[in-house]
Amino acid sequence: MNIYTFDNARKEFFNIIKSVNQDSKEIYIAPNEIGEKGAVLIGEDDWNTIQETLFLSEKRITNQIKHRKNEEILDFESTWDNL
Numbered sequence: 001m002n003i004y005t006f007d008n009a010r011k012e013f014f015n016i017i018k019s020v021n022q023d024s025k026e027i028y029i030a031p032n033e034i035g036e037k038g039a040v041l042i043g044e045d046d047w048n049t050i051q052e053t054l055f056l057s058e059k060r061i062t063n064q065i066k067h068r069k070n071e072e073i074l075d076f077e078s079t080w081d082n083l
Helices: 006-011 013-023 044-069 076-081
Strands: 002-005 027-030 039-041
Touching (some): 002 006, 006 013, 013 039, 013 044
16 A cells, blocks of 8 residues: 655645556555544545445345344254254
């Protein structure tokens, strides 16, 4: 991961945006002051991929929850006895 200071990132902003989109590698923008938080810049395609992954994960979990709502509820002893 490439690291830029805030000041350098501001000066190179256009080039950084081109870089993250072309190379598909994130850029860390370090804070100027101790105790402040930096930021990570990623390309639009990478962001869309992350969003799609989160959506599909959430949808899969939601489907599992809906499916399990219809299942019979077993207590621990019954489950243990069936092992």
